[in-house]
Amino acid sequence: MNITSKQIAELCGVTRGTVDRALNNRPGINPETRVKILRVAEELGYRPHFLAQSLVKGHTKTLGIVLFDIHNQIFSQLFHAFEAEARKRGYIVYLVLSNRDKDLELEYINNLLDRRVDGIALLPTNFNKKFETLLTRSRTPIVTFGNRLSGPFPYVWIDDKQAIRDSVAFLSSQGYRHLIYLSPPLMRKGKENIYVPEQRYLGFIEACDEISDMRHNVIAQKNYLAELEQLIEKTNSKSAILCSSDVYALEVLKWLKSRKIRVPEQIGLMGFDNIHVLKYINPSLTTVDYNVNEIGTKLADILINQINNDEVPSETLIAHHVLQGESVTLDRDL
Structure with a gap:
């Protein structure tokens, strides 16, 4: 059974507010009392109720990312860069794969919204107005990449x-x-x-x-x-x-x-x-050639900035260049 802050308060003979101050390192508590509460919490294996805290704070510190699949090396590489940047910023990432199935994509997006993710990075398969209206009405920050949507969703990719x-x-x-x-x-x-x-x-x-x-x-x-x-x-x-x-x-x-x-x-x-x-x-x-890692990192950065109500660009294009190999002749006299 999970140990609650109320039980810790009863064992220590203090209020729940005092326990909360100790567990969250807030001022207004006697140092000895703080040490006692932290020791009891550790001995009982106390873990904070993350979902309850998230509902109070208004953020779950989770992101969703919707990809076609991870067979494509570009997508798997992009995800790794996205997840690394998200983790560095204190976020956990839910990865879902649409397999280019419009109904499955819609189902997964609804699932992510039900889990109250703070934002979604989306490689869209759908492209109709009904779909875009659903995304807009969710009031959840959404950044698209690869395929565009016509709605007001920031976009990250190459030209x-x-x-x-x-x-x-x-x-x-x-x-x-x-x-x-x-x-x-x-x-x-x-x-x-x-x-x-x-x-x-x-x-x-x-x-x-x-x-x-x-x-x-x-x-x-x-x-x-x-x-x-x-x-x-x-x-x-x-x-x-x-x-x-x-x-x-x-x-x-x-x-x-x-x-x-x-x-x-x-x-x-x-x-x-x-x-x-x-x-x-x-x-x-x-x-x-283009920097896939940069796309993934920028994608997470812009999405988190949008979650924080910072101003973000409507379009971010990563540089590309032709990488010359041996499969094209260098002889101009063909």
């Missing part, structure tokens, strides 16, 4: 559109004039929130359109390797494949090797995210 524009510019600078953009998540358009894939796609189209002699194709389907094979067979010029994530680029690299298609001698290949496993890949993959 995806500009990152892909920079990728196209880099490939163009290496002499490529035919690009194949591979982004299977685009097939979920209209079914869920795909703000990140859409921004990367828009960046690709805009960048290609600005280069007069640049030809391009877009692959946006689950069975992307079959379509990729057809496109490669039809092209007579040397091409580069730009993937919306390193995961797809690694699958493509494996497939190209199985077809005896040499990278970069016969075709260039570029990814996005610079996941840790790339250090084991040959040839080394050209990709877009």
